[in-house]
Every structure is written in structure tokens, then in C-alpha cells.
Amino acid sequence: MGKDAYIKQLEAENATLKQRIETLEKRLEEMKKHIESLERRLGMNSQNSSKPPSSDPPATAVVLSRPHRRKKRGARKGHTPHLRALLPPENVTQRIELSPEACTCGSARLEETAEEPQRHQIVDIPPIQPEVTEYIQLIYCCKDCGALVYQPLSDTIKRRYFGPGLLALVGILTGSLNTSKRKALALINEVFGVPMSLGGLSTCEEQIAQALAHPHQELLEHVQQQSIAHADETGWPRGNRQKGWLWTLCCTTAAVFLIQAGRGQTAAQKLLGTFAGILHCDRWSGYNCFGGLRQLCWAHLKRDFQAFSEMKGTIGRIGSKLFALSKQILHLRKRMRDGTLSWQTFRRRMEPLMQRVERLLARGADSGSPLSGQCRRIFNQRHYLWTFVHDARVEPTNNLAERMVRQAVLWRKGSFGTQSERGARYVERILTACATCRLQGRSVIEYLHHACRCHLDGIPTPSLIKTVGCLAKTA
DSSP states (O other): OOHHHHHHHHHHHHHHHHHHHHHHHHHHHHHHHHHHHHHHHHTOOTTTSSOOGGGSOHHHHHHHOOGGGOOOSSOOTTOOOOOOOOOOGGGOOOOOOOOOSSOTTSOOOOOOOSSOOOOOOOOOOOOOOOOOOOOOOOOEEOTTTOOEEOOOOOHHHHTOSSOHHHHHHHHIIIIISOOOHHHHHHHHHHTSOOOOOHHHHHHHHHHHHHHTHHHHHHHHHHHTTSSEEEEEEEEOOBGGGBOOEEEEEEETTEEEEEEESOOSHHHHHHHHTTOOSEEEEOSOGGGGGOOSOEEEOHHHHHHHHHHHHTSSSHHHHHHHHHHHHHHHHHHHHHHHHHTSSOHHHHHHHHHHHHHHHHHHHHHHHTSOSTTHHHHHHHHHTGGGTOHHHHOTTOOSSOHHHHHHHHHHHHHHHHHOSOSSHHHHHHHHHHHHHHHHHHHHTOOHHHHHHHHHHHHHHTSOOOOOOOTTTSOOOOO
């Protein structure tokens, strides 16, 4: 082999090796990014993502605990005692008067005084006897034609198999207390002495859903007319292993739920309807159909910033600063809410913090990190970050909707969703009634009893709307 041929061979081998090195370096960079992504996913928990606390492993709970805030068990010295309140005299069914026979000194010479007697009450529940109404249709024979005749039952009576009190009890057990159908059935059979099957329990739920149909639709239209509302959604499995989503729209005194097949903008539009006020929500793209003013949840942002801070490099340093700023912002808002900081001072202190947050988000968007896209999306929605700074009525978080959804999440974990459209209608309507009554300070069982009685009697069901206290729509 000549010298020139040997040199060409070496050059060809060198080019091949360079190409292979470039390929390996490219694969190495891809593997590094993949490892970073896996490490980030492995480190996700309820404190730096939207994962629920129940998904945290035990070790994570220990790491995230704050021992300096732990308190000793038991009452504190000097605290106001919380004693069991005595029931009023009209609720006492039996009175037993005890008179002393002798003094502690041994003397039996005692006389009555005007001192208020001491009272001790024992509360018990007697055996429950259900109230049964039986309609006896006497059969007569016609003397003219010989036909047997009897008085037919009215449509109102025909619709009744269980009374309004029992329907309200079923609604409380399955819709408010998250009791499974079999456990609720056992309680009704054994404690209340009412013979009922699983099919009968399902029939009760259907009647409750029918009774709440009009109040549910009326309340949805009412919340859509408010000036401020909170929205959130969570997964809700449907029959035949189909995915579904449970949506909520709530204000200070009302919360309405809808179960829909999708989580996109079509479902969000059905939930929001004609709503034109200020919407509290997270950054889910389904809410992009709403053209009005929004307030993004800072509780979600705080968790995202904590996730940024756990990354390496530039994005980690930016995330640490953003996380510290988010805590400072929420602390200022808490002081303003508690009255220890005036509204004018709060707005003045927020101006430099707002600028710093936006500058850090812009830097994070240009950092080239795997999380730079998330920073860019937050930065592009920066005009929705500060609505609570310009309007004192607006909260920085979406905690109201999160609390409303929590009841549904607990239900979903115990029941794995619903299997039919009838079950879905019952879930959304009973959740609406229970959540709204709690927000208004009303008795849930009293409202359900009244609503079911009106439905069985064929008269309009009472409304869930409370006009006093809800934010009225601004012109």
C-alpha cells in the first residue's frame, strides 16, 4: 500500500470515528435529559406537584415534616375549657332529683337554698321503630254486574315506596358521609329496622336525583351569574372503563358539580356557560376558552416553583428565588386578609415583587432547561397572576374549589366512579346539595327531607339559592 493510499485510509477511519463520536455524544445528551426527567418524576410528591398527599411514600412524609412546628399533645396551659354543653330543659325526657341526706361533716340538719342546682345529663338513643303507613284497598262486589271493585291508589301514593325521611337518610349516608352502598344498607336494615335491598337503595338514589334536578340546574345558572367564581376538575371513572371528569363551579355560598366525558374546552364551556366575572382556576388549557379575567392559583405555582428549586443548574437557582417570593407574596396577602396590613401598603409592597417574579420567569424561559417550557407558559399568562393585587375581593389561590372537590375525590376512591348515567346524575346533584348547604350553614338532612317530601307530593322542590351573602353580578 502506498503512502497516499494509507493516508486516505486513515482519514476515512478518522471521519468514521468522528461521526461515531458525534452520534454517541448526541445519545449521551439524550440519555442525560432522560435521566433528569426520570429523576424529576421520581422526586415528585404532593409538595412540588399536583399529586395527592395519599400518593406520598412514608419516607417522603418524614422528609417533608417540619419538626419545629410540632406541638405537644393535649391541652395548653391556660386555655379556655371546652365543656360538653347541656341540652335545654325542653329536650329532657326524664328528670331524677337527688337530695342530700347529710352534710359531709355528718350533720343531718339541712335546709333548702336558692342556689342553682347542679345538672348532669346522660344521653341515649332508644331502639328505633320505623313508621309504616299501610293503605288497605277494600274490595267490594257490585250487586248489579258482579264485578269486584276497589279504590285505586293516587299517582302520588304509587310513586312512594320509601318516605322522605328515609330518602334523606340515604342521601346523607351515600352522598355526604362517603358510606358504601352495602354499609349504608346494613345500617338501614340493622339500626333503623327497615327492610331494603341494594336495588331499593338504588331506587332511593334515583328519587333523590329527580328531586334535586331543578335546584341543581337553577343553582348552576345562579353561580354562572356571579362576579367571582372558582372552578376545578378531577377524574371520575364512568361505566365500561370510560374516562370521565367531575367539574365544579363555586362561589362563597354555592357549589355546583357536573360529570362530563371530557376535560377539554367543550366541557369547560358547558360548566361556565354565560359566566363573565373573574374566574379562579389552575393553568389547565381547558379554561383557555374563557375570554374574561382569570386568577391563576398561587398554591399550584408555589408547588411548581419548589419543583424548579429541586433541579440543578440555573433553573434550580431561579426556582429557589421564585419559591421564596411565592411564600413572601402569600404571607403579605394573609396579613392583608387578617387586617395587620392595609390594602394600600399591600399593593405598594407587591409592585417590586411582581417585577422580580416576571424577570425570573423570563430568565427561566430562556435557560434551556427541561422546565424552560413550563416557565415560558407561566410567563405568557403573567397577566393572570396579579388579579388579586388589583381587586381586594380576589383570593390568590383556588383553595375554595379544591376543598369542594376533596369530598368527591374521597367518594371516587371508595366507589371507583359511577357505572351509569343515572348514577352520574345522582352524584353531581347530591354533591351540589351537600356542599351548598355546608357553605350556607344549613342542615343537609333537613333540606333533603324537605326536597324529597315536595317531590313525592308533586310540588316544586325548594331552591338551593341563598340570595344574601353571594356576590352579586356587577354591571
